[in-house]
Amino acid sequence: MTQTNVPSLIGSSGDSLREAFGKELTQLAEHYTNVVVLDADVAGGTGMHHFLKKYPERFYQFGIAEQNMVAAAGGMASTGLIPVVTTFGVFCLRAYEQVRLSVAYCRRNVKIVASHPGLDVGPDGGSAQTLEDIAAFRAIPGMTVISPADSFEVGLATRAILDFDGPVYMRTGRSPVRRVLDESYQFEIGKGRILRDGTDVAIVACGVEVARSLDAAEILEKEGISVRVINMSTIKPIDIDLLVRCSREMGAIVTAEDHNVIGGLGGAVAEALVQNAPCPIEFIGVRDEFGESGEPEELAEKYKLTGPYIAEAVRKVIARKMRREHGE
Structure with missing residues (x-):
């Protein structure tokens, strides 16, 4: 039972x-x-x-x-x-x-x-x-x-x-991972959760990239950029309603995953939004190549998966959003 x-x-x-x-x-x-x-x-x-x-x-x-x-x-x-x-x-x-x-x-x-x-x-x-x-x-x-x-x-x-x-x-995963969720957090299959709210851009992340996305939000806050961070732990079925809401409210999204940028979380987000509420998207992940030997954090830095690189993708997607709003 x-x-x-x-x-x-x-x-x-x-x-x-x-x-x-x-x-x-x-x-x-x-x-x-x-x-x-x-x-x-x-x-x-x-x-x-x-x-x-x-x-x-x-x-x-x-x-x-x-x-x-x-x-x-x-x-x-x-x-x-x-x-x-x-x-x-x-x-x-x-x-x-x-x-x-x-x-x-x-x-x-x-x-x-x-x-x-x-x-x-x-x-x-x-x-x-x-x-x-x-x-x-x-x-x-x-x-x-x-x-x-x-x-x-x-x-x-x-x-x-x-x-x-x-x-x-x-x-799951091999290495210790920083705790980012508190006791009030509720998991539901098929639902993403907003961990930090913001008004300028949304970062949609899964796995170890959630903690790094929160790091990026801290970096960007000092620059006056307000970031919403979403833990999209269910990649399929993905939370289309939340993605559409983010697209319509902020008009720009960055995805972050410890995976190839092809076919993973970023692909799932893009597929959902292109049919419902298109907006500029930037993708953080491994760029269609095999990895190499090294400590996980060293590799994350080499393949540009850490907070500063996520922050840079946010700046890029906001610039794209601004050009789009001005009809450029």
């Missing part, structure tokens, strides 16, 4: 997203008795070592066989179980065909939770840095795609995806 009014461990500010996920899922599993975890020999790297220790009988080890793991998850879901498939983001791509056919095509209630996305993999280098997973998974019909901002939201999102009936792809 699934229950929503159960104890929680959310809110550990020093946790990485993967550790927050592992702790929260383990806590919830006592009440969500049909949850099982499927692992591809990386439990220590996904936070699932917590679950394995407490529920070894509900933990299925597939080794380095992600295609088999996902196909099995589809079969398990057909019996009423809620399989939680866990591995690194790059290895989820290895099982893309099985996700498409064994999970999404059959609309199986499977949750795919990917650690080590984007540049967060750091020293493992470009071959392990998943910069195209959001684009890939949001293109699958019926797939819900989520990228939480901090450890607190991971806890809320974990509970939400267990209550949600349908396939989900959710990003």
